[in-house]
Amino acid sequence: xxxxxxxxxxxxxxxxxxxxxxxxxxxxxxxxxxxxxxxxxxxxxxxxxxxxxxxxxxxxxxxxxxxxxxxxxxxxxxxxxxxxxxxxxxxxxxxxxxxxxxxxxxxxxxxxxxxxxxxxxxxxxxxxxxxxxxxxxxxxxxxxxxxxxxxxxxxxxxxxxxxxxxxxxxxxxxxxxxxxxxxxxxxxxxxxxxxxxxxxxxxxxxxxxxxxxxxxxxxxxxxxxxxxxxxxxxxxxxxxxxxxxxxxxxxxxxxxxxxxxxxxxxxxxxxxxxxxxxxxxxxxxxxxxxxxxxxxxxxxxxxxxxxxxxxxxxxxxxxxxxxxxxxxxxxxxxxxxxxxxxxxxxxxxxxxxxxxxxxxxxxxxxxxxxxxxxxxxxxxxxxxxxxxxxxxxxxxxxxxxxxxxxxxxxxxxxxxxxxxxxxxxxxxxxxxxx
Amino acid sequence: xxxxxxxxxxxxxxxxxxxxxxxxxxxxxxxxxxxxxxxxxxxxxxxxxxxxxxxxxxxxxxxxxxxxxxxxxxxxxxxxxxxxxxxxxxxxxxxxxxxxxxxxxxxxxxxxxxxxxxxxxxxxxxxxxxxxxxxxxxxxxxxxxxxxxxxxxxxxxxxxxxxxxxxxxxxxxxxxxxxxxxxxxxxxxxxxxxxxxxxxxxxxxxxxxxxxxxxxxxxxxxxxxxxxxxxxxxxxxxxxxxxxxxxxxxxxxxxxxxxxxxxxxxxxxxxxxxxxxxxxxxxxxxxxxxxxxxxxxxxxxxxxxxxxxxxxxxxxxxxxxxxxxxxxxxxxxxxxxxxxxxxxxxxxxxxxxxxxxxxxxxxxxxxxxxxxxxxxxxxxxxxxxxxxxxxxxxxxxxxxxxxxxxxxxxxxxxxxxxxxxxxxxxxxxxxxxxxxxxxxxxxxxxxxxxxxxxx
Numbered sequence: 039x040x041x042x043x044x045x046x047x048x049x050x051x052x053x054x055x056x057x058x059x060x061x062x063x064x065x066x067x068x069x070x071x072x073x074x075x076x077x078x079x080x081x082x083x084x085x086x087x088x089x090x091x092x093x094x095x096x097x098x099x100x101x102x103x104x105x106x107x108x109x110x111x112x113x114x115x116x117x118x119x120x121x122x123x124x125x126x127x128x129x130x131x132x133x134x135x136x137x138x139x140x141x142x143x144x145x146x147x148x149x150x151x152x153x154x155x156x157x158x159x160x161x162x163x164x165x166x167x168x169x170x171x172x173x174x175x176x177x178x179x180x181x182x183x184x185x186x187x188x189x190x191x192x193x194x195x196x197x198x199x200x201x202x203x204x205x206x207x208x209x210x211x212x213x214x215x216x217x218x219x220x221x222x223x224x225x226x227x228x229x230x231x232x233x234x235x236x237x238x239x240x241x242x243x244x245x246x247x248x249x250x251x252x253x254x255x256x257x258x259x260x261x262x263x264x265x266x267x268x269x270x271x272x273x274x275x276x277x278x279x280x281x282x283x284x285x286x287x288x289x290x291x292x293x294x295x296x297x298x299x300x301x302x303x304x305x306x307x308x309x310x311x312x313x314x315x316x317x318x319x320x321x322x323x324x325x326x327x328x329x330x331x332x333x334x335x336x337x338x339x340x341x342x343x344x345x346x347x348x349x350x351x352x353x354x355x356x357x358x359x360x361x362x363x364x365x366x367x368x369x370x371x372x373x374x375x376x377x378x379x380x381x382x383x384x385x386x387x388x389x390x391x392x393x394x395x396x397x398x399x400x401x402x403x404x405x406x407x408x409x410x411x412x413x414x415x416x417x418x419x420x421x422x423x424x425x426x427x428x429x430x431x432x433x434x435x436x437x438x439x440x441x442x443x444x445x446x447x448x449x450x451x452x453x454x455x456x457x458x459x460x461x462x463x464x465x466x467x468x469x470x471x472x
Numbered sequence: 473x474x475x476x477x478x479x480x481x482x483x484x485x486x487x488x489x490x491x492x493x494x495x496x497x498x499x500x501x502x503x504x505x506x507x508x509x510x511x512x513x514x515x516x517x518x519x520x521x522x523x524x525x526x527x528x529x530x531x532x533x534x535x536x537x538x539x540x541x542x543x544x545x546x547x548x549x550x551x552x553x554x555x556x557x558x559x560x561x562x563x564x565x566x567x568x569x570x571x572x573x574x575x576x577x578x579x580x581x582x583x584x585x586x587x588x589x590x591x592x593x594x595x596x597x598x599x600x601x602x603x604x605x606x607x608x609x610x611x612x613x614x615x616x617x618x619x620x621x622x623x624x625x626x627x628x629x630x631x632x633x634x635x636x637x638x639x640x641x642x643x644x645x646x647x648x649x650x651x652x653x654x655x656x657x658x659x660x661x662x663x664x665x666x667x668x669x670x671x672x673x674x675x676x677x678x679x680x681x682x683x684x685x686x687x688x689x690x691x692x693x694x695x696x697x698x699x700x701x702x703x704x705x706x707x708x709x710x711x712x713x714x715x716x717x718x719x720x721x722x723x724x725x726x727x728x729x730x731x732x733x734x735x736x737x738x739x740x741x742x743x744x745x746x747x748x749x750x751x752x753x754x755x756x757x758x759x760x761x762x763x764x765x766x767x768x769x770x771x772x773x774x775x776x777x778x779x780x781x782x783x784x785x786x787x788x789x790x791x792x793x794x795x796x797x798x799x800x801x802x803x804x805x806x807x808x809x810x811x812x813x814x815x816x817x818x819x820x821x822x823x824x825x826x827x828x829x830x831x832x833x834x835x836x837x838x839x840x841x842x843x844x845x846x847x848x849x850x851x852x853x854x855x856x857x858x859x860x861x862x863x864x865x866x867x868x869x870x871x872x873x874x875x876x877x878x879x880x881x882x883x884x885x886x887x888x889x890x891x892x893x894x895x896x897x898x899x900x901x902x903x904x905x906x907x908x909x910x911x912x913x914x915x916x917x918x919x920x921x922x923x924x925x926x927x
Contacts, residue, residue: 062846112837165780
C-alpha cells in the first residue's frame with residue numbers, strides 16, 4: 039500500500055507533496071499548518087479555530103471572501119482545526135488549480151493587510167454560534183469539555199477543547215490574531231499537498247512561483263507535555279437529555295505508537311457492531327443500554343481512549359459500569375480471540391483502502407499525505423502506519439488494555455437529565471463546563 | 473521564473489474532458505432491474521439495492537413500518553443470525569448501510585473488490601431471506617423506542633419533524649420515517665413480514681453494482697445471487713392523496729425552555745423530481761441558499777453573524793417534496809432571522825429577482841464541479857440508484873450540464889414562481905418561548921404553539 043508522490047521543500051521551508059491521479063478532472067489542494075488548540079495560551083482558548091475562520095475572510099490581494107472565487111470556479115473549499123493542526127483545502131476543476139494556489143499563497147503570505155476589526159468581530163459571533171449549535175444546544179454536547187478538563191491538568195494544552203471557552207473567545211482581539219498569524223502561519227510551519235488531475239512538474243513550478251516568494255517565519259515551538267492522571271475521577275453533568283449516559287476515558291499513547299493501533303483494535307473488539315463484546319453484553323443480550331461506543335481518539339502528544347454507553351430507560355449506570363469493568367478485565371486477561379483479531383485487522387486494513395478513494399476534501403489522499411508529513415516527516419508513512427495493525431497480536435492488545443485501561447486510573451462522567459443528579463454514578467462530583 | 477501577478481486572479485485553463493461512466497442494464501428472469509458500472513479508480517465495489525417501498529408506503533395506522541422492517545434485515549438472514557452477518561461483513565472489510573427514504577428502502581454494501589461475490593450473496597440474503605424473528609422484532613422495538621425518546625431532546629430533530637407535519641399533514645410524506653411510539657409498540661411480527669412480502673420483490677427492486685469489475689462479472693454475480701428471486705410485482709404504492717394540503721404561511725413555536733439557540737426551519741411542499749423545472753430550481757436555490765455564497769448565508773452568517781450557517785434546498789421526491797431552509801441562530805436574533813429569511817425569499821420573487829451575474833455564477837458553481845460526484849464507486853452507485861428511482865434515463869449524466877447552461881433568467885423566475893410561494897411558507901422555531909415569543913410579537917410575526925408530541 040502506497041500513495042506515490044513527489045516531494046520537494048522550498049527555500050523558505052515549505053514542504054510540497056504532489057500526487058497524480060487522473061480519474062476525474064479535478065485537483066485537490068491541501069494546506070496544513072502545524073498549529074492547533076494545543077498551541078493556545080490559557081485564557082485564549084478556542085483561538086486557533088477562530089483564526090481558521092479569519093483565513094476565509096480575504097487576503098491583501100483578494101480582500102473579499104475566499105468562498106466566492108473558488109465556488110464560482112466550481113470548487114469546494116473548507117478547513118478545520120483540531121488539537122494539533124489546522125487544515126485548509128480546495129477541490130477544484132483541474133483547470134483552476136492555479137487559482138487555488140494563488141489564493142492559498144496569498145493568505146499564507148499576505149493575510150494581515152485585509153484583516154479588520156469588523157471582520158474579526160463578526161466572525162467571532164459566527165464561532166460562538168457554532169459552539170452553541172454543536173455543543174451547548176446538542177444533547178451530551180458538553181461531555182467532551184468536561185472530560186478534557188478532568189483528564190488533564192489546567193495548564194495542559196489538551197485540557198481545553200478546540201472550540202474553546204466563550205469567555206476566552208470574547209476576550210480575544212484582532213491584535214491576538216495578528217500575533218498568532220506571525221507566529222504560526224508561515225511556510226516553515228506548513229505543508230502543501232496537491233493530488234489529482236495534475237502534471238507533477240507543472241505543479242511544482244506553479245508552487246515555486248506562488249509560494250517561493252513568501253518569507254520564512256520564526257521557529258515554532260510545539261508543546262510537549264506528558265499526560266497522567268493521579269487518581270480516578272467520578273463526575274456528573276446535568277444536561278438536556280432524556281437518557282443518562284456514562285462516558286469513560288483514559289490516557290493512551292500518541293498517534294502512530296504501536297499501542298495506539300492496539301487500542302484501536304481494542305475499540306473494535308469492544309464496541310464495533312453486533313459481534314462486539316460490549317454491544318452484546320449491554321445491548322444485544324441484556325438491554326441494559328440503548329447504545330455503546332468505543333474509540334481510540336489519537337492525538338499528537340498523547341491519545342485518549344473513550345467508552346460511552348447510554349442507559350436503556352430505567353436501567354442504572356452502575357449496572358452498565360459493572361459490565362464494562364468485567365469486560366475490560368476479560369480483555370486484559372486474555373486479549374482478543376483469533377476471530378476478533380481477524381475481524382478487527384480486516385476492518386482496519388479495508389479502512390486504509392477506503393480512506394484513499396478521494397483526492398481531497400475532508401480526508402482523501404492530499405489530506406492523508408499532509409497528515410503523515412506533518413506528524414511523522416514522511417508523506418509515504420502509510421505503509422508503516424498499516425503495518426502497526428499487522429503487528430498487533432492477542433497478547434499485545436491484552437498488554438495494552440492492561441497497561442492503559444486497568445493499571446492506570448480513568449475518568450468516569452455521568453451525563454444525566456436536568457434535576458436528576460441521582461441517576462449519575464454513586465458519589466460523582468457535579469461539574470458545570472463553561 | 474516569472475514574478476507573481478497578484479493584481480488579478482488567474483483565469484482558468486481549458487476544461488479537461490470527462491467521460492461519464494456508462495451504465496449497462498439487464499433485467500433478470502424474475503423481473504429484477506440490474507444496473508452495472510465499471511469504475512476502476514480503486515479496488516472497491518459498491519452494491520446498492522433500491523426497494524421501491526419507503527416510509528411513504530407505511531400503512532396509515534403503522535407509521536414507521538418500512539423503517540422497522542429495514543432495521544431487521546441485518547438481524548439475521550439466510551443461514552446467519554445478526555452477529556453472524558456482522559462477522560462476515562467485518563471479515564470482508566465491508567461497510568453495510570440501510571437507509572429508509574420517503575420513496576424507497578436502500579441497502580448499500582461497499583466492499584473490497586476481491587470479496588464482491590461474498591458481498592453480493594449477503595445482499596441477496598438481506599433482501600430475500602431476512603429472518604424477521606419475533607425475538608429480534610422485540611429487541612429492535614425497544615431500541616427504536618429508546619431512539620424516539622432521545623429525539624425529544626434533539627432540537628434539530630424536533631424542528632424537522634414539526635415542519636414535516638405542518639406542511640404535509642396526512643399526506644404519506646407527513647410522518648417521520650421512524651414512526652411514533654404508539655405505532656412502534658403496536659407493530660407486530662406479522663405486520664413486518666407482510667410489509668416485507670409485499671414490498672421486497674424483484675419487480676419493484678433495482679440492484680446497482682458499481683466498481684472495480686467488468687460488466688460481464690457484474691452480470692454473473694447478479695445472476696448468481698438474485699437469479700432465483702421471483703415474486704409478484706408489488707401492486708403499486710397504495711392509494712394516496714393527489715396532493716398535500718394547501719398551506720398558509722404561519723409561524724409555529726416548539727417550546728424548548730432555556731435553549732441556548734433557536735433551531736429554525738422555513739418550508740413548504742414544492743416540486744417532484746420529475747419536474748421539467750428541475751435544473752432551473754437547482755440554480756434558483758444556489759442563489760438563495762444552496763451553497764456557502766448565497767443570499768441567505770451572506771446575510772445571516774457573513775454580514776450579521778447570527779448563525780454558523782444557513783442552507784436551503786429542494787428534497788426532490790417522486791411526489792412533490794419539501795423545499796426548506798435550515799438554520800440554527802442565536803436566541804436573541806430568532807425573530808430577526810425569521811423575518812430576514814421570509815424577506816429574502818419574497819424579494820427573490822419580486823423586487824430583487826435573480827440577476828444575470830448570479831445566474832452565471834450559479835451555473836459555474838453547480839456545473840463545473842459536477843464531475844466531482846463520480847469519484848468513488850459508491851457515489852456512482854448512488855447516482856444510478858437515484859436515476860432508477862425517478863425513472864431518469866441514462867442520458868442524464870451527459871445532459872446535466874448542457875441543460876443547466878440552457879436555463880434562462882425567465883426560466884428561473886417562472887420555475888420559482890410555480891414551485892415556491894412565499895405567502896405559503898411555514899416557519900418553525902424550536903427555542904426558548906420566554907425569549908423568542910416576545911421577539912416575534914414585536915416584529916409583528918403572529919405565531920402559534922405547535923402541539924406537544926406524545927412519547
